[in-house]
Amino acid sequence: MSEHDTTVTQEHSGGKLRAGITELLPAAGNGLLGRRSFVKAGLGAAGGIALMQAVPASAARPGHMRSPGPGMSEYGSPAPAEANVKRIGIGSQRGTTGSGASRSPLEHLHGIVTPSGLHFERHHAGVPEIDPASHNILIHGLVKRPLLFTMDALARYPIVSRLQFLECSGNSGTLLAADPPQLSCGELHGLVSGSEWGGVPLAVLLDEAGVLPAARWLIAEGADASVMSRSVPLAKGMDDAIVALYQNGERLRPENGYPARLFLPGWEGNMSVKWLRRINVTAQPAMTKDETSKYSDLQPDGSSLLFTFPMAVKSVITSPSPGLAMQGPGLYQIAGIAWSGNGRIRRVDVSADGGKSWVQAALDDLVLPKSLTRFTSAWRWDGSPGVLLSRAVDETGAVQPTRKSLMSNRAAGAFYHYNAIQAWRVGEAGKVNNVYV
Amino acid sequence: MSEHDTTVTQEHSGGKLRAGITELLPAAGNGLLGRRSFVKAGLGAAGGIALMQAVPASAARPGHMRSPGPGMSEYGSPAPAEANVKRIGIGSQRGTTGSGASRSPLEHLHGIVTPSGLHFERHHAGVPEIDPASHNILIHGLVKRPLLFTMDALARYPIVSRLQFLECSGNSGTLLAADPPQLSCGELHGLVSGSEWGGVPLAVLLDEAGVLPAARWLIAEGADASVMSRSVPLAKGMDDAIVALYQNGERLRPENGYPARLFLPGWEGNMSVKWLRRINVTAQPAMTKDETSKYSDLQPDGSSLLFTFPMAVKSVITSPSPGLAMQGPGLYQIAGIAWSGNGRIRRVDVSADGGKSWVQAALDDLVLPKSLTRFTSAWRWDGSPGVLLSRAVDETGAVQPTRKSLMSNRAAGAFYHYNAIQAWRVGEAGKVNNVYV
Incomplete structure (x- = not known):
């Protein structure tokens, strides 16, 4: 994607100077930037985000710096301020005391390890x-x-x-x-x-x-x-x-x-x-x-696939996603996870214009077989509506299907092994919704 | 180490038959076996451990199979039976409310991830x-x-x-x-x-x-x-x-x-x-x-190394270790962790005879830079006393020093950056003690 990057130097001009860094130009439609935005010093182009503020002349130290806090603990817990990060949908199925499912809150997590307390x-x-x-x-x-x-x-x-x-x-x-369904990323995909x-x-x-x-x-x-x-x-x-x-x-x-x-x-x-x-x-x-x-997976002809063992190649954008509203035009990180039961993730492409154009996302360091793999891509959002997609490809060459393609091979009522591309619509006010494309 | 392995086939002879598996012969002193014992089908040589018992003809199902258990939870916790696996030494330093340290219970853990609740x-x-x-x-x-x-x-x-x-x-x-000091592995090395x-x-x-x-x-x-x-x-x-x-x-x-x-x-x-x-x-x-x-690190000549940034190459055997007693002669897994602030672990050697002979341990799949790395080695313990050592080498070629070598470069009272080889003595009754060799 290097053909999309040019290095520029700007002069100081108040609070918005960016000097000696790589200016990123769009690599795909609706403001998607090239991969280099995340993997080299050109990262500095995120500059527009940092808040440059006058440093308070005599900032009083907060209370937690004026007296010691509590000490060690036998087994630690998350910060109280993160109490909203919990498993989703823990109610049992009707008529049972413990049957059902809970989901990982994917939109709040960032890693290939899920904390055991939040495992689905x-x-x-x-x-x-x-x-x-x-x-x-x-x-x-x-x-x-x-x-x-x-x-x-x-x-x-x-x-x-x-x-x-x-x-x-x-x-x-x-x-x-x-x-x-108008649900969060974790509610939809957190199993x-x-x-x-x-x-x-x-x-x-x-x-x-x-x-x-x-x-x-x-x-x-x-x-x-x-x-x-x-x-x-x-x-x-x-x-x-x-x-x-x-x-x-x-x-x-x-x-x-x-x-x-x-x-x-x-x-x-x-x-x-x-x-x-x-x-x-x-x-x-x-x-x-x-x-x-x-x-077991019912087919359109009425027969059923009794066994479908490997989980097919799949990805989802965890941020932005429903419930994580955009805060006005500017530079954002599209982040997500991809995985395949057939081995390693080879690549993930993302689109910000509903699939008209795509750009290859950056994969995080650890690309392990049959493991979650993180991807990120930079997006300069201009404030107009857009539809975000991610499409994973695994090392066998299998490509994550569109919803339309997946549905054409399913009987009504077939439920398991849904791995279609997820579309998130970002509206003008920055609200994110689940849409079918 | 393949020269130490021979394949044998034994006939059925009651409860102790091992057929078509690789019989492991010692590769180093005092019963240490070769690396292949862990990385191929020859693993079956662990056979002597499995308990062959008559299957109960009409075993009553335990209570937990006769009625449903509790359901999902917002944020999970370890099993009650694991309540003894907790941070070590959480008392605060005298005169303070929260200063001090707690340690990870290394002897109870097995991974390159430490659960956050047990991080030191x-x-x-x-x-x-x-x-x-x-x-x-x-x-x-x-x-x-x-x-x-x-x-x-x-x-x-x-x-x-x-x-x-x-x-x-x-x-x-x-x-x-x-x-x-007669302390556990976590008490000694759990920071x-x-x-x-x-x-x-x-x-x-x-x-x-x-x-x-x-x-x-x-x-x-x-x-x-x-x-x-x-x-x-x-x-x-x-x-x-x-x-x-x-x-x-x-x-x-x-x-x-x-x-x-x-x-x-x-x-x-x-x-x-x-x-x-x-x-x-x-x-x-x-x-x-x-x-x-x-x-800062005091030297024998009275000067002090103000800055010693990287943590040097180091390893420790977590099992067996003090508090985890051996249960009679037989085949055991020596397991431990190695790490280096300078990059990847290249190899770990183990000894069961106090350093007279060494064998290369098997490293687990994930050998990542500046990460914990797991190693294992098979040991057929004959019940006689022995001294277990592990010695790590990192990708820069740095070798974990002996205690004697390390101490010779230290001033009395110098405290930080201790990375010497740890020795565990296994006594006749299977009790494990910390010793200097």
Whole structure:
């Protein structure tokens, strides 16, 4: 994008001088700037934002500088001023005490790690309270010898850790509605989170049990009251699956499967069975209630895709987004997350004119496989209406589809695996709305 | 280390069969095994650990599988059974209400991310309670135009994020004592933690203020009641320094500088000034109380190293470690963390015989610059006493020193920047103690 940048030097002219920095010219329609705006010294072009104020001559020090604050704590918490940053939609489904979902408030977060306290939840019978001292994991079925692992035994195995996303396949499903729901980014897309997951490679445990030649599937079963169960191809179990014990450095949180969960990188969330108690090695999938009544994709011809394992390439702009109003014309950072169950994100393009023109966004340093990836792009907003889009491409070459394209391959009522491009309309007053384009 | 591995096949012989897996032979003294034990299918050699038990014929389901558990929560917490995993040593220094330190319980953690709630603390006047709406950061001094940034203005700048460690230069200082203190790994070394830090590159803000040619230093000042202040070379500010707003995806925790802190990757912790309120651009360092009365290194000749910025290459075995007793002879995972303020970790060697022989440990997937790096090594402990060591080498070729070597370059009373090799003695009963070798 360097052809869009020219270096200029301006003279001092009061409060608006910018000297010796790179002036950025639009690289795409409606004020989108080139990638270099974020990756080199030309960054200084953000200059228009800084508030130059006269420094108060005798500013009194605030109270918190005049007397010491409270001391250390055993386990810290967010700042009271951030109390509005919490999981979204924590009500249980009607008639249940703990079934349902909560979402990560994506529009308030900035990282590829989601704090464990804000990781999305999806429970089918609430969060079981499990005593780790009496919890075991059984591997049985088509194996030479069934094995029962205590948590203490598991902790003596080699533990690997990786930064990867987890996404519920029902994420973003409300966007199948005929009219665009006027919800926040987190309300729409917050069934995805990122963590450092640490655990024992499942292949190690399967090797030890001795998988028999006829084996093709693993039936993973949770210790919640719904006995959530999914069929997993043996090949995934021998590839990058882990029995996770750690999340972001500490033991799993209860709502994420304490004391142990299956973790299948890149695959739909409920296959990463929480509160794992049993893996039955079989020749066939089990056709459990959790993969037939739910989590299957109806097609236009009336047939159903029973299994859709990897979560497809996807992205969303988290800022600006509904609820984060623009504060008048000027320079803004478009920021968002992209991810793919098939590997690394290769690129993300953004548009500020509803898809007429695109510019490649800058990806943050850490572009890891099957992980959240941050992207940013500079936007000089002139105050006129515009429609923001982001479109991710993964390392397999898969491109995030338009909503129109995605809907053309779906039956009415098909709900899972919605990964279409999200459009945000920025109105004249700076308000941001969800729109279909 | 492949010369140490041979593949064997054993016949079924009751509960101890291991078939078609790689049998590991020692690669170094006292039972240390080769690297391949953790990075290929030969992992199955951990077999002896798994408990093969008869599967109960009619095991009653536990209570948590018979009725639904509680539902979603706004902000999650660790499992009650993990309540013992907390910061260590949170008492304030005598005569103060909030000065002192707390440490991360390293022996209970497994990742390169430390949960924010367990990140170490070091406060010089407690934790100020700051209203972000009225907090500003001033850049002034040798600049073309002083600038005052509100938190809202800062959030409109480009934000980068990186996984990096932070270490107090006083970490491990108790090991200067003549006799080895009998403390846990976290008590000894827990003034280091890892986070995803997100913030605005300081170079962007300095560019905007317009640094004058005479400028060489930055005096960073915090908004706590101690007005903690440090002198930072301008070159670091223009390199990889950020004004951090985010920690592990969410806004900074209060004890880590909310709403904004300086973050200087790899440099001694207190230079990453928390609750940042002011950066004065100067020609000379300020010789503040926080870099003269403290945080300077006395030499044997009576002179003092005023500034020792990068934290040197270091590692520690977190498991086994004091308080985590071995449970009889068998196969164990030696696990630990390594880090260097000068870049990436190149390798970590471990010894189980007090340094007579060494084997290269396996590094976990994520080996990032100025970040915690995990290492593991397999150890078949025969039940006899042994001394475990880890020795890290960073990408500059710097090697973690022995305690003897480090002490020979120190004056009595010199306290900071202790990075010597840690030795843990494993006794016959499996108890682990801190020893000097």
